[in-house]
Amino acid sequence: MDHIFALVDCNNFYVSCEKVFDFTLRGRPVVVLSPNDGLVIARSNEAKALGFKMGDAVFQMQDLIKEHAVVVFSSNYALYFDMCDRVREVLAQFTPRLEKYSIDECFLDLSGFQPDELEDYGRQIKAKVEQWTGIPVSVGIAETKNLAKLANKLAKKSEKARGVLNLYKSPYLDKALAATDVGDLWGVGHQYEMMLKSNGIVNALQFRDAPEHWVRKKMTVMGARIQAELRRTECYSLEELPKPQEMVGTAQGFGIPIESLDELKAAAAAYADKEAKKLRRIKQCVKELVVWVQTNHFGRDPQYGEKAIIYFPVASNDPAVLIKKVVAAVELLYKKGYKYKRIGLNAIKTEMENEVQEHLFVGKQTSERRELLRVIDQLNEVTGAATVRMASVAIDGRWVQKATRQSPHFTTRNSDLPIARVV
DNA sequence: TCTGGGGTCCTAGGACCC
DNA sequence: TCTGGGGTCCTAGGACCC
Numbered sequence: 028m029d030h031i032f033a034l035v036d037c038n039n040f041y042v043s044c045e046k047v048f049d050f051t052l053r054g055r056p057v058v059v060l061s062p063n064d065g066l067v068i069a070r071s072n073e074a075k076a077l078g079f080k081m082g083d084a085v086f087q088m089q090d091l092i093k094e095h096a097v098v099v100f101s102s103n104y105a106l107y108f109d110m111c112d113r114v115r116e117v118l119a120q121f122t123p124r125l126e127k128y129s130i131d132e133c134f135l136d137l138s139g140f141q142p143d144e145l146e147d148y149g150r151q152i153k154a155k156v157e158q159w160t161g162i163p164v165s166v167g168i169a170e171t172k173n174l175a176k177l178a179n180k181l182a183k184k185s186e187k188a189r190g191v192l193n194l195y196k197s198p199y200l201d202k203a204l205a206a207t208d209v210g211d212l213w214g215v216g217h218q219y220e221m222m223l224k225s226n227g228i229v230n231a232l233q234f235r236d237a238p239e240h241w242v243r244k245k246m247t248v249m250g251a252r253i254q255a256e257l258r259r260t261e262c263y264s265l266e267e268l269p270k271p272q273e274m275v276g277t278a279q280g281f282g283i284p285i286e287s288l289d290e291l292k293a294a295a296a297a298y299a300d301k302e303a304k305k306l307r308r309i310k311q312c313v314k315e316l317v318v319w320v321q322t323n324h325f326g327r328d329p330q331y332g333e334k335a336i337i338y339f340p341v342a343s344n345d346p347a348v349l350i351k352k353v354v355a356a357v358e359l360l361y362k363k364g365y366k367y368k369r370i371g372l373n374a375i376k377t378e379m380e381n382e383v384q385e386h387l388f389v390g391k392q393t394s395e396r397r398e399l400l401r402v403i404d405q406l407n408e409v410t411g412a413a414t415v416r417m418a419s420v421a422i423d424g425r426w427v428q429k430a431t432r433q434s435p436h437f438t439t440r441n442s443d444l445p446i447a448r449v450v
Numbered sequence: 451t452c453t454g455g456g457g458t459c460c461t462a463g464g465a466c467c468c
Numbered sequence: 469t470c471t472g473g474g475g476t477c478c479t480a481g482g483a484c485c486c
Contacts, residue, residue: 061454
């Protein structure tokens, strides 16, 4: 069966979310930073025009920020996740066959439409999302996911397309491929781009028409699939159900390096708490957990890293249980004289919350206990992250990552609701 | 000065088994 | 002279994604 894929991609998503709630940002250069306020990870068109790149270090951009009065935000994921849900709700009204690909992209299955209806339908989708959520989107339509991705990119770039481009059965496909740099293809990163260009393959049309066996030899089956998709042969289907998560991890760098054991233990407690919360959200309990500590491998200081595996006799997602074990493990891993940059946790074996195996000598989590944790989670969700927390979990450690320029949780926290005034 | 954090997929090679 | 070969599981590393 011949499929038709549409890729709907939110433009400058994080920045667009901020703009929905502050119209004074319109027309101004705006950037959003990574979780530790270190890198630029989203830019408004105005900021792009000023030369801000994805992944730029903020400290290197200070002059430019001052000079052009760039508005800078720490990332506010509570807001972005919520806006993401709203966009998807609108998209779901256009087709039930929808894949959530990333926080700002959805694939839609539009199979069954006539080629000449597609562009108009794409424009309806774009208009409806923008009207109901305030988030601007681009739409690319084609026979395969990779081509839909490419169409989307061109839709964003081209003035004429005005945000929607349909390449399904289009006579302009070759032209579109020729206009696409080979490095802009989905699945072709920096390494492959260099390799292809040094072999004279500069645009997507040349890549599509290169010998298949050569592409497979140089880029494994991944490359061969990209090529097949450019030839309108579907290799990737719509995945409506998210894959069950295998590993649940928490690994964050510290705002500043940690040298003392006490501080490292405090950080470990906070990360264990976070890990437990993640597990509760997906209704899993951890059976085996890897804990690791690591110095900053970008620095010139002496390097050290070590890991330990923790076994839980009865799988758990109770913060008290996780914190106790993780802190004890970190105490063993700690070596004096190093500057620690991060702690990582990774649940390598988990069990479903309602299928946890009992243990003869260790009590199972009671249903009252589970209910208590559920209520605490809900409370924290509404009032702010750490209203109720384990006593050992500090939220004011020097090592806590900086996020000093975060916008309010407009849509998820009562105290942050926007206020409307009539003037 | 500072350098994200979460992933996926594929391949090669080693250990082990019969 | 010649010293199996095929399968599975695991890990590490490289490439990519947002």
